Ligand SMILES: Nc1nc2c(ncn2[C@@H]2O[C@H](COP(=O)(O)OP(=O)(O)OP(=O)(O)O)[C@@H](O)[C@H]2O)c(=O)[nH]1
């Protein structure tokens with residue numbers, strides 16, 4: 001534990017609609033990739049915690065699923081997960097995409113945040129996509145909508161404004177202990193990151209309903225005598241037809257996904273990896289509370 005008297009620490013939740021760049025921001029703030037990022041909305045499904053530690057502060061960032069209008073039980077679970085993170089925080093970062101149109105869900109989110117009653121910083125992301133002079137009207141619009149304590153434009157993708165935002169955040173953190181050792185970047189198990197990496201490759205390589213109908217469960221994760229790590233995972237889909245597409249002709253698609261994932265997992269676990277993927281059907285799992293629980297979507 002850090003005994004320094006003025007040490008600051010706290011939980012900072014990253015909340016926003018799907019695809020606004022929450023996970024990209026988490027990775028930029030960490031200086032390394034811990035959350036998966038894809039061009040498709042609804043990529044993140046869980047709270048992903050990332051810990052940033054310096055001599056003077058520790059921030060525990062909570063990345064969350066994008067808040068949407070729920071159509072499946074899975075969506076209900078995702079929205080609940082996001083708001084639970086907001087309620088647990090010392091500070092909220094509300095992220096928006098500079099190009100996003102006004103949505104109904106935004107009003108709902110701001111109302112809910114207002115009820116939670118925590119200090120909230122508006123983070124306007126993707127400013128690399130617009131001319132600088134169009135920012136001011138947007139800032140004015142948002143400051144009339146909600147009593148944000150600060151408004152900060154950034155580009156998470158280009159890592160612009162990240163240091164400034166971190167400093168701003170630290171200014172609002174309470175004095176507190178160092179909750180995690182300084183070399184710990186997350187409190188999630190390696191298995192989680194392995195499953196997420198596989199899911200990211202599925203999001204990137206497949207289309208239509210397939211990414212959304214996919215869930216990954218790690219079955220085995222063990223070190224073999226030859227120094228290789230053996231990992232077997234089951235990729236669940238909702239229908240037989242999806243299984244056919246994901247497996248591909250002569251298994252080529254799933255093999256390709258497995259190769260992409262393996263390279264990244266090897267980097268992450270710092271060891272050669274043997275990755276075995278099996279695709280199984282769990283019919284309409286997104287609509288069933290019991291099946292969601294089986295797949296690890298527990299409260
Ligand atoms: N141009 C630009 N693109 C960005 C920026 N930040 C994120 N993106 C892109 O936006 C897309 C979505 O990014 P994510 O980080 O996955 O968004 P998210 O909010 O975590 O999305 P969900 O997990 O689905 O809620 C990706 O294609 C990112 O590369 C940015 O600052 N500028």
Ligand SMILES: [Mg+2]
Nearest residue numbers: 022023043044
């Ligand atoms: Mg995300």
